[in-house]
Amino acid sequence: MPHKKHRDQIGRTFLARACANREIDNARIRLNERPEDIDVADNAGNTPLQIAALEGCEDIVQLLIEGGCDINCKNNDKDTPLIDAVENGHLAVVRLLLDAGADPRQGNLNGEEPLDL
Template sequence: RRSCASSSPLHLGPWKPARMANPAGLGREMLEAARRGDAVRLGALAAGKRDLDDACDERGQTPLLVACQNGHEAVVRLLVEAGADVNKATTDDGATPLYMACENGSDAVARLLVEAGADV
């Protein structure tokens, strides 16, 4: 078995495009970065992505909704500035990002969403 420890960046190059070409894999990565509050990682994953709301789980939770649920203000700001839909509700119970922010006591996140045009 070979290790990739001695591989050059050229040897490793094909791995990233293959993963990035898989929308389901990219969506999972974006959701996990939003859940952890990792704005740097999420920013890299979201760069150039036209519709951030396509990256959702089986319940219809988008990265924005997950970030609101966890009170990650920096991630919410990044996603809003990148064009995420501040009113997109989950498919299972209709929860919106604003509802999740309020339910979890994230006042700063709720204020940011309202300023970005979230329906009140």
């Protein structure tokens, strides 16, 4: 668990902020500096992968997958990165996640599965 000085007011690490800002070079640097932050969730339960999937950042999603992130993680609403990518129409990210082994049958709090959306 990162020290609180490594998180902002919504609980995001430097890596998560780089993902939210779509900054691939910064994300690569932050991942190399603190690989232990790869699956650290913010206050809403979103990991860097979920943030990148929401944003449709194919290059960052690929970086995180190659880094060994949990591709089936769930946030506080039980959404997975695959659900986030499907809901936001990021088809290239959907393909990356499925190719990496994301489970298309994992549902969220509403019982929605990626295949239903």
